[in-house]
Structures are given as C-alpha cells and as structure tokens.
Amino acid sequence: MELCEFLKNSYTCYHTVENAATMLEEAGFTRLKEQDVWRLQAGGAYFVVRGGSIVAFRCSAKGGNFTVLASHTDSPCLKIKENAAAFDGTFSRINAEGYGGGLWYTFFDRPLALAGRIVREEKDRLAAELYTSDFRLVLPSLAIHQNREANEKFSVNLQTELALAGLSERSVADMVGPYVSYDLFLTPAEEPFSCGADGELLTSPRLDDLTGVYASLKAIAGATPSDSTLVAACFEAEEIGSGTQGGAGGDFLRSVLSRICIAQGKSREEEQAAYTASLFVSIDNAHSLHPNHPEKCDPTNRAAMGGGVVIKSHAGGAYTTDGMTSAAVKKIFSDAGIRFQTFYNRSDVRSGSTLGAISLKEVSIPSVDLGVAQLAMHSAAETVAKSDVEELEKALAAIFKAHIEFTGNEVIVK
Ligand SMILES: [Zn+2]
Incomplete structure (x- = not known):
C-alpha cells in the first residue's frame, strides 16, 4: 500500500x-x-x-x-456521542466532542467522513465492524458578515458548532444501519496532495x-x-x-x-x-x-x-x-x-x-x-x-x- x-x-x-x-x-x-x-x-x-x-x-x-x-x-478529530443526531425542523446536525487537541478552526468547511467501529448484534454475538460513511458532512463557518472579528479572533465552541448532516430528520441508525453501540468519529476526508513547485511537499x-x-x-x-x-x-x-x-x-x-x-x-x-x-x-x-x-x-x-x-x-x-x-x-x-x-x-x-x-x-x-x-x-x-x-x-x-x-x-x- x-x-x-x-x-x-x-x-x-x-x-x-x-x-x-x-x-x-x-x-x-x-x-x-x-x-x-x-x-x-x-x-x-x-x-x-x-x-x-x-x-x-x-x-x-x-x-x-x-x-x-x-x-x-x-x-485529533471529533468523536460523536450517543443520540448524536439532532433535527431542528430545518437542519440535521451531529453532536460531537473534541478527540485530542485539534486545531479546530481547520476542521471547518472541509469534507468530514463519519467513520470508526460499530458494534452490531448477530444472534448471540455482538460484533465490532469497521465503518466509513459514503457520504460527507461539513462543519459550516459563520459568514464574515455575521462575524466581523473572525479574522482577528476566532474561537471554537465544539458544543455549539455542530457538523451538518443534511436537511431531513434522520437518526444515526438511519445513516449507519442498526447498531447496539459504536465508537464513531467525524474525521477529515480530504485527499492527500502534493504541493511545492517541484511537488516536494505532501499535505494530508x-x-x-x-x-x-x-x-x-x-x-x-x-x-x-x-x-x-x-x-x-x-x-x-x-x-x-x-x-x-x-x-x-x-x-x-x-x-x-x-x-x-x-x-x-x-x-x-x-x-x-x-x-x-x-x-x-x-x-x-x-x-x-x-x-x-x-x-x-x-x-x-x-x-x-x-x-x-x-x-x-x-x-x-x-x-x-x-x-x-x-x-x-x-x-x-x-x-x-x-x-x-x-x-x-x-x-x-x-x-x-x-x-x-x-x-x-x-x-x-x-x-x-x-x-x-x-x-x-x-x-x-x-x-x-x-x-x-x-x-x-x-x-x-x-x-x-x-x-x-x-x-x-x-x-x-x-
Ligand atoms: Zn503525534
């Protein structure tokens, strides 16, 4: 690989x-x-x-x-809680907490995958399964017009800044299938890319x-x-x-x-x-x-x-x-x-x-x-x-x- x-x-x-x-x-x-x-x-x-x-x-x-x-x-990434999906009548959002010391402003406006392991019931067994969403979520910034100080001071409250999961009501089970429990994260899904005039750097x-x-x-x-x-x-x-x-x-x-x-x-x-x-x-x-x-x-x-x-x-x-x-x-x-x-x-x-x-x-x-x-x-x-x-x-x-x-x-x- x-x-x-x-x-x-x-x-x-x-x-x-x-x-x-x-x-x-x-x-x-x-x-x-x-x-x-x-x-x-x-x-x-x-x-x-x-x-x-x-x-x-x-x-x-x-x-x-x-x-x-x-x-x-x-x-570092975001770890989603149980009962994570919340619908307010317009938006579906995901309640998560910080995992590690992320540089959180960089997580805004980027593709995030929902990924980790899910424990599912199979008759008398509870089996952990690797999971990666085929959809993406986004943590949307507030526009500069609504936060005029964003370029001078930008603070992140992960309890109020929640990732957007769509425009209709859905539970985590709707998104990932039936489960008993999970360790799921919102994690950067951006492709690694070469940069520098000679391609000598790697960003990922x-x-x-x-x-x-x-x-x-x-x-x-x-x-x-x-x-x-x-x-x-x-x-x-x-x-x-x-x-x-x-x-x-x-x-x-x-x-x-x-x-x-x-x-x-x-x-x-x-x-x-x-x-x-x-x-x-x-x-x-x-x-x-x-x-x-x-x-x-x-x-x-x-x-x-x-x-x-x-x-x-x-x-x-x-x-x-x-x-x-x-x-x-x-x-x-x-x-x-x-x-x-x-x-x-x-x-x-x-x-x-x-x-x-x-x-x-x-x-x-x-x-x-x-x-x-x-x-x-x-x-x-x-x-x-x-x-x-x-x-x-x-x-x-x-x-x-x-x-x-x-x-x-x-x-x-x-
Ligand atoms: Zn390290």
Whole structure:
C-alpha cells in the first residue's frame, strides 16, 4: 500500500490497524489473537491487534534482545456521542466532542467522513465492524458578515458548532444501519496532495503520526531475521493521553514482549535482562521551522523540513532521548548515510508530549524519540517534506539492521 492511500484510508485508529494488518499479511505475517495460546516459531513473523492498536514482530532465531519501533494510530478529530443526531425542523446536525487537541478552526468547511467501529448484534454475538460513511458532512463557518472579528479572533465552541448532516430528520441508525453501540468519529476526508513547485511537499490529514506508523510497518515488513526480535508497536489513544487498554499506558506491549520471551524459553530473569539491553524508538513528528514564524524555534536546535530525521530531546522528560540512546542512533544513521537533525523546544514554551515516556512506565527499555519535521501539527491538513518520510523509512530500516546492545555505561552498535 502506498503512503497516500494509507493516509487517505486510515480515517480512525481502527482503520489504521486494519490497513496495517493488510500490509503485514501481504508481507507474510501471521495474525495472532491475544485470547489464544501462542506457538511461536523462531524466525516467525506475527501481529496481534488490541482495539485500535497493533503490535507486529519478527522473532529472533537466537532469543536475544528487542528493538521496538513505537508510533500512534490516532489523530485529533471529533468523536460523536450517543443520540448524536439532532433535527431542528430545518437542519440535521451531529453532536460531537473534541478527540485530542485539534486545531479546530481547520476542521471547518472541509469534507468530514463519519467513520470508526460499530458494534452490531448477530444472534448471540455482538460484533465490532469497521465503518466509513459514503457520504460527507461539513462543519459550516459563520459568514464574515455575521462575524466581523473572525479574522482577528476566532474561537471554537465544539458544543455549539455542530457538523451538518443534511436537511431531513434522520437518526444515526438511519445513516449507519442498526447498531447496539459504536465508537464513531467525524474525521477529515480530504485527499492527500502534493504541493511545492517541484511537488516536494505532501499535505494530508493525519501525517501525525501515520508517517511514523507507515514507516515502521515498511521497516518490519522489509526486515530480514536479526539477532534481536524486531517489533513495530502502533498504539491507539496517544492524542488523549494513552490511558486506554490498548494505549501505550496499558500493558499491551509488555504482554506481547513477555509472551515472546515465554515462547523463546526465557526465564523472568532473562526477560528483565533482555529489556535493559534493548532499544525502544518512540516515533512521533516534530514541529518544523515555520517560514512565517521562525521565532517559535529553539535558536540552535531547530528542525526544518527537508533536513532529515529529527532526534527530539527535552530536559523535562517529554521526550525519552538521553545521551546514550542519542549516541546509538546517531552512529547508526552516520554509518548508513542517513541525514538527521536535533530538535529541542524553546526553553520558554511548554513541550508537547508523546507515547515514549508513557510506555516506559509499563516496560522500561533504553529509549529515543524520533520523527519527521512537519508544519501545522493537529490541523485537518498537515504538511511534510516527502524526502523526510523516505529518510525516516531508511532510518528505521537501518535501526532494525543494526546490532544494538546496551550494557550499562556502554552501547554496542554494529
Ligand atoms: Zn503525534
């Protein structure tokens, strides 16, 4: 699957996981269920899904450590409530709440799809089904004549600004068919497009963090058997704090890694030792230098689009990179001829956060934060440089190819 197709069709975390599963099955991975007893083969390639999260892995034939690439499957959008459809005699509208920290003004006057998962009753079963509307909704702006201050100050109240679903009365069931319950979202349905005079930029919904998800899937699909067990973990719920059962704050990853250790015949002792020698790579995008607002960047560690993979650091721990893990990936990138740059926030602004630091509370592995530089983070249409996405793919492939082993005050990188 090409990146643009992946971006376009991954409307929600559930769609991302299904598209990821398709890519992995095409690459020969076997689907596992958490509820089954696993019989893993040395050298085998597998994946397992929990809600809107997916973990894929290639078992090492030698036991060994882990190299984990982690990213997130969700992006800011609107989540619809139960009893969401309201008809006022003229308009049908959808009652929704904000999911994550969206740049909400960008969601106005754009095509929105109704998408997510629907739980339907089938005799004695309640089955979740992926859903994408074949119709579009719109969040209409108020005309400039009726809001003369819109260009000076524009605030969004998501309880009063509701998406328009049409001109006749209809319930959610009228639109999506009979259901028992659902997790449905209003999510940007705009096609990704190339821009720039040479087509060197890509603008699309959900670049944060589907570029990371896509690059890590490509890396694990294309990897060859290694001394380490290679893992691509793509988590739901990063935009809302990662606190769900399948999120980076839950035990999904730790559970999968433990089960791999059991299959490899490792003792608890050997499992703990393996984690301390492994590498965890948290992949999420960074703010690029903005051409119109250069003053927003750190003076000496500004990431710019087209400059290669970004290594992110933060004194307060919002990013997990430290001197050792930074040195390890810098060496891998230098040896493989991969361009990289460093990113820090300005010291006088609050940092964003991501899943790396949250995942470490569940399973503590030496960790580094990477990503690509992008503009307009959390907009309905974000922008990256295509060359950076390619560089990220190469970087993750190089990390999987390297032999990495943390031994305390040393890290072996070959
Ligand atoms: Zn992100």
